[in-house]
Amino acid sequence: MANLIDTIKAEGTFTAFSRALEMTELVIVLREPGAYTVFAPTDAAFAQMKAESRDDLFDDDYDLSKVIKYHVVMGIYKAADLLDVMFLKTMEGQRLAIRSSASDELTSEKLEDGSAAHSYVVKDTVTSTLLESIKVNGANITRADVSADNGVVHVIDKVLVPHFMIL
Numbered sequence: 360m361a362n363l364i365d366t367i368k369a370e371g372t373f374t375a376f377s378r379a380l381e382m383t384e385l386v387i388v389l390r391e392p393g394a395y396t397v398f399a400p401t402d403a404a405f406a407q408m409k410a411e412s413r414d415d416l417f418d419d420d421y422d423l424s425k426v427i428k429y430h431v432v433m434g435i436y437k438a439a440d441l442l443d444v445m446f447l448k449t450m451e452g453q454r455l456a457i458r459s460s461a462s463d464e465l466t467s468e469k470l471e472d473g474s475a476a477h478s479y480v481v482k483d484t485v486t487s488t489l490l491e492s493i494k495v496n497g498a499n500i501t502r503a504d505v506s507a508d509n510g511v512v513h514v515i516d517k518v519l520v521p522h523f524m525i526l
Contacts, residue, residue: 363389366507367399372514375405376430379417383424385431385450395510396432396447398455398495400518408518422524425451429521435511438503441493453521460492495519 360366364386367373376399380386389395405413416423428451436447446454493500498517505512 360506360508362391363395363397363507363510363512365390366505366512367397370399370505370512370514372401372403373399374402375413376400376402376427379423379427382417382420383427385424385427389431389509391509393509394433394435396434396436397510397512398430398432398498398500398515398519399512400430400498400515401501404498404515404517425521425524426518429453429455429519437511438493438500438513441500449521451521455496455519458494 361369364377364380367380368377380389389397408416416426429449431450432447432455433450436444441457442459444457446456448454493503495513495515496517496519498515498519500513501516502514505514
């Protein structure tokens, strides 16, 4: 296997994200040993941004660094782990909200943790369809659990923007 940077580059659908990583100090961190989860937006996700906003982002090192750090979490969180998480703290400092149809269903039914019903629902609902229903700040995970030596990559369909930042 390869490190996160090489894994992201090898995928071939993260040209803009790879370029952004190369322009920040995270390129060094994500090559080193460690445990990271990266929510990587595709080139199509960057294409959804207004061209002027995208160009401004790549021209501003400070804002670019904040946006890229907002896509990286310390620790390895596979898709199945995300079903049990509501928030993850990013390297930028703010939290990402994690939602899935499983968490929506479980919270609406008010099942008690540890109960037989809770155990049954949690064990039996971890399917590929459910894993594909995970959202990170509203972005869909379109492909989960791309493994690297020092972490995992989840492919997302939207560029995540930290709170209080306007692009």
